[in-house]
Amino acid sequence: PPQSRSPSPPAAPPLPSTPGPRAAALQSAFDRALAATLSKLTPTNFAACFPTIAQNRPEMLDTFSRDFSGKLEAVCKAQFEQILQERSVVSSLNALDALLEDAKRRKARAEATAPDGQVEAPIPPHTLPASQLLLTNLSPFLKSQHESLTNELAAVQAQNKDMAAHVGRQREEMADMVAGLERFVADLEEA
Structure with a gap:
């Protein structure tokens, strides 16, 4: 069987049902x-x-x-x-x-x-200000959202770069066509 690139973490040991x-x-x-x-x-x-x-x-x-x-x-x-x-x-x-x-x-x-x-004894959580507790609890979520949005932004920027390059090539083609058309019209006028 093929090896997985990211193996699953080991499962936590089951808690015994016998009373502790x-x-x-x-x-x-x-x-x-x-x-x-x-x-x-x-x-x-x-x-x-x-x-x-x-x-x-x-x-x-x-x-x-x-x-x-x-x-x-x-x-x-x-x-x-x-x-x-x-x-x-x-x-x-x-x-x-x-x-x-x-x-x-x-x-x-x-x-x-x-x-x-x-x-050093840790600071009891009940003595911390609410804003610090909120940030502490929200920081993992906000970090994951930031990473997700950064990845999405990088993907959109790459797509925009590709589109800009494509539009640039199309403009060059249009300029070449217009130049060719102008030469053709100039040749017709001379004729």
Whole structure:
């Protein structure tokens, strides 16, 4: 197979779908919050809400409270998992973990290469003026547009040069024809 002149860049490594530290912490926080909520659904609390049933059929209310707690837990976990999947939370949190690890590596590399071991802290973006932020965000787009327009301008100028040369040749041909015609008319007048 023929070699491509410009090979495609290598694809980014896929983010693992297994939970990283932040995704695991989110799952743990959800589990603790759900357990704390479900711990409030005791048979005593149900008996306070339904005193007649608690007095006449306490075993039925106890069964109902356990079933209700179990189903509520299952529904909450299923909905949480659905939200995690729909919003790609695990892969996003894993990407955040990877980004933070990369930042730590770059900071360590910068500190190692700094002459005195101290790296100047970057300016926080929220302290920059709006005009500078706008220019920073627009500069890649404006640069690409400038290059594109410069290329188009060069192409149009080359076409104009070719057209000017063509028009010049046509004018020379017309001048030669007129001169030939004038000679022909002069020859006719002499005759």
